[in-house]
Amino acid sequence: MFTLTFNNDKPLYEQLYSYVREEIEQGRIGPGEKLPSKRTLSAHLKISVVTVETAYALLASEGYIYSAPGSGYYAERIPGRMRGQTTSRPILRERQSEREYSIDFSTNRADTACFPFSVWAKLSREILSSGGEELLNTCSGKGVYALRQAIGDYLRSFRGLDVYPEQIVVGAGSEYLTGLLIQLLGRDKIYGVEDPGYVKTQRVFSANCPGVRPIAVDGSGARLDSLVAQGIQVAHITPSHHFPLGTVMPAARRHEILSWARGSEDRYIIEDDYDSDFRLYGRPMPTLLSLDCSGKVLYLNTFTKSLAPSMRIGYMVIPPELLEGFEKRLGFYACTVPVFEQLILAEFLKRGYFERHISRMRKLYASRRSHFVKALENSPLSQVLEVKGSNVGTHLLLSSKNGRSEKELVELAAREGVRVYGLSEYYSFGENRDRGCIIVGYSGMSAQEISRGVSALERAWL
């Protein structure tokens, strides 16, 4: 007969249920073994018959025991290894940076001091206090309509793009949206990504489809002959600002690449306009999307760079020709961005806060850039390094003039506690040739930090 001591933690029926389950799972009650009758057990354990009944009913409903009419309850056969044999679980520690740096010229940091917290908090309060049904129920798979409208208006005013909210799909960042684009255009296509380029882009494509090839890049951006030679069908390119080389694709190349896309029905261009908001001087170039009139360009952009890396909101513009296929095959997907965030961002755009934020950041980055460039020019470093990079974006290239290798430069800087990044890290295909070129981002650094960084680099490299 069962021996168990009850306590006050849980209802009695639950304690009995757990005890019997454990006995069966551990094999101490064998398959087919008869259980004590409800009445007997109730008397034995000094609990009510109802308690035993409840526990038995629960065990039966979960398949641990079965009842034979008029005869009583029997233990089920539980095949396989038993629960009690659980082994201890080895755990992988999450990777930490092996080294501590006091200065990090990362290209991927935001200046947290500049985020418009108070405005964001105000809008967030407004939207939460409206507390409507809209806030809780799912939106369209493409995103909240009001946000798509606001993005459309923004693109019209600031990028000269004439797109309808129906063409806009909001999603949890460029990486997610890229995965969606691949599902739209087909995994079997040959995709091309710029080499060098944003390494994550190459990784997203490689994780999602078998045919990913490099697109060579020259002083005008993605090379047409490379697209042709590699047999690429869908080209992911960054014409407004190549990362990390900083190239702005000139008009002639833009038109050439559009012509290439029109040359075959299954060719498409994914135009990644990821940091076009940060063109620091002059006017932005017209996008490929605005030049296209054959439905060949899928446009991709994100608020991650312009607002905060923690905010996973991106969007893409789908040509009208592909919308029906999108709805039919991918329209079932729920939008991946919380409705709450979408509503805040919609207001942030509509009321002009985004525009003001961008313009403030642009000025800030321009002043940091010129501070950085001046510091480098006035430093003896200018004898061993050439500063390169266009007027877009938030990083510079430093090219060695005295034959120092990238590896050496990175290692010497690390010894002074400064983290810099070698250009070769941005090449994903072919041999990893050392180009003696260093990438330094400054978006997350104050002028003072930049100065400290330059001094540390002097100690490291001179």
Next chain:
Amino acid sequence: MFTLTFNNDKPLYEQLYSYVREEIEQGRIGPGEKLPSKRTLSAHLKISVVTVETAYALLASEGYIYSAPGSGYYAERIPGRMRGQTTSRPILRERQSEREYSIDFSTNRADTACFPFSVWAKLSREILSSGGEELLNTCSGKGVYALRQAIGDYLRSFRGLDVYPEQIVVGAGSEYLTGLLIQLLGRDKIYGVEDPGYVKTQRVFSANCPGVRPIAVDGSGARLDSLVAQGIQVAHITPSHHFPLGTVMPAARRHEILSWARGSEDRYIIEDDYDSDFRLYGRPMPTLLSLDCSGKVLYLNTFTKSLAPSMRIGYMVIPPELLEGFEKRLGFYACTVPVFEQLILAEFLKRGYFERHISRMRKLYASRRSHFVKALENSPLSQVLEVKGSNVGTHLLLSSKNGRSEKELVELAAREGVRVYGLSEYYSFGENRDRGCIIVGYSGMSAQEISRGVSALERAWL
């Protein structure tokens, strides 16, 4: 010579730049054509030479013109179709429900009145006002550690699961996480999904991999013989509560399926525990994950059902054996959930709000369910319909007793303004057999609405 009238909208250099760009793009200035010299143009337009210089420099930097040393500026050749020829764009209207319903027995609605708005708003204020760097910079690709810790604690207390935060991956909903799981286990695997089942699950798998096959379901849930017959390698199943049949998988079947998974190295189980929080009576069954000791179970759950459909936060638990592969191949992905939302949810869990919310919702749903069941039992509808469904979840099944087809039942209800769903809609494979069975969800409906719905169904079906 150029003729343009300046206005005060924009800097003069920008107006000149736009004018010349347009002339070149429209072909009014042909390729190779010489532009007026800076001095001539400055005199002609009565603007400063610096203004002309700035505009020309911008045009040159963007590849519209080039300078021949000592000779002046010339227009570039811009190949392909011109911008001016843009055709009007046809737009696809977004699909709207064709019909208006006054009552919708959807299985996918939340009761917005019950969402803990004030708590959520309070936590959101707290976190925004802390305004730290954590809020703005990216978190680990697996999600904010504090949230994963809180989820781990919750799983330990309420699901008896012993998992480490390192095993937990937070993502923008189950659909997104399923895509990630497929990348982890490989697209080339044969995946099985329950049929009938949640149709979106089948669609996510079909959109992501070629080999998707049905798993037949009986009174104990997913059938083992079906897994074997279909040659399935990875089985997506819902043992805690099958949707839409409501089956709870008994212990014997659980152990059988775990044995099946152990039978071959490339077999895995994806355990989707999507609404286990809403088991209305009794204790939840132990999960497959808790019974597994061979690293064969990947556990998937979401807050979408338990908090709000608009909140795209799900998570999965990866067995330690697969963690290294995950880090290596998919660790580069940024987490798809905004850090802000993650921090709020972490506090919501840690301070016990989630537990209280769930317990309130469970009571509410239980009372609605009994109200619904009683209304049906006391209605003459009980002569033509049998009410089915276990004690889990937030919907019921109504099975026709007089041979009425599903199609008829759905159509008759629609005429009375009531939306109900045929069971056959949840079958994705094989022929679409009419089973004379209707699914009615009640999670988003008050008792009053349910009563009105039952009356309308009486008018429709009697």
